[in-house]
Amino acid sequence: GQNIDQPTEMTATEGAIVQINCTYQTSGFNGLFWYQQHAGEAPTFLSYNVLDGLEEKGRFSSFLSRSKGYSYLLLKELQMKDSASYLCAVRDHPAGNMLTFGGGTRLMVKP
Amino acid sequence: DAGVTQSPTHLIKTRGQQVTLRCSPKSGHDTVSWYQQALGQGPQFIFQYYEEEERQRGNFPDRFSGHQFPNYSSELNVNALLLGDSALYLCASSSSGNEKLFFGSGTQLSVL
Numbered sequence A: 001g002q003n004i005d006q007p008t009e010m011t012a013t014e015g016a017i018v019q020i021n022c023t024y025q026t027s028g029f030n031g032l033f034w035y036q037q038h039a040g041e042a043p044t045f046l047s048y049n050v051l052d053g054l055e056e057k058g059r060f061s062s063f064l065s066r067s068k069g070y071s072y073l074l075l076k077e078l079q080m081k082d083s084a085s086y087l088c089a090v091r092d093h094p095a096g097n098m099l100t101f102g103g104g105t106r107l108m109v110k111p
Numbered sequence B: 001d002a003g004v005t006q007s008p009t010h011l012i013k014t015r016g017q018q019v020t021l022r023c024s025p026k027s028g029h030d031t032v033s034w035y036q037q038a039l040g041q042g043p044q045f046i047f048q049y050y051e052e053e054e055r056q057r058g059n060f061p062d063r064f065s066g067h068q069f070p071n072y073s074s075e076l077n078v079n080a081l082l083l084g085d086s087a088l089y090l091c092a093s094s095s096s097g098n099e100k101l102f103f104g105s106g107t108q109l110s111v112l
Helices: none
Strands: A004-005 A009-013 A018-025 A032-037 A044-049 A054-059 A060-065 A071-074 A084-091 A099-102 A105-110 B005-007 B010-013 B019-024 B031-037 B042-050 B053-056 B064-069 B076-079 B087-094 B107-111
Touching: A004 A084, A009 A018, A009 B031, A018 A032, A018 A105, A032 A060, A044 A060, A060 B010, A071 B010, A071 B031, A071 B076, A099 B042, B005 B087, B010 B019, B019 B087, B019 B107, B031 B076, B042 B064, B076 B087
Parallel strands: A009 A105, B010 B107
Antiparallel strands: A004 A018, A018 A071, A032 A044, A032 A084, A054 A060, A060 A071, A084 A099, A084 A105, B005 B019, B019 B076, B031 B042, B031 B087, B042 B053, B064 B076, B087 B107
């Protein structure tokens, strides 16, 4: 079956760095996504990894290790507006765009 | 350029009723997926439509059905509503060959 695990909640301080981990066990693998979701709003795309390594995009970076079934999202220079849920999702089949999501990590940024 | 739009934003129904939710994809997108998101959980895939046909389906009963129209918009229908169907229903669109999904803000369905 499909299993995607990420911490339920995390707390960090404004200006700091936080790493949100995600481990997955899926029947196939065709890419891993990170989405940000503020309460009551639509999930918004942050990053996509299909090959091993680090993808950097401004304050946000995402890392993937396919052999370990592991990814992390790194947020630097945290801002209050980064308080949101962060969703890890795996696409397990090359055809179609079905994503299997983890339960999400609720990040609280404190002053 | 409008993004993914969903209607209505909120809906209250009672057990046993039927509901129809609507979605217009982002301009240029031809694929629509529907997800159910319970409070405090990640979205769960219901099904995906492409070229007016259901292409993939998640682990949801036949009470959940859908349709895609020639203009790529889509409907999600749920029959015989149960209390457990209360959730945020998200529509996501994409273009074939592009992995990036764009989500709408969702329809919050409450079943009483």
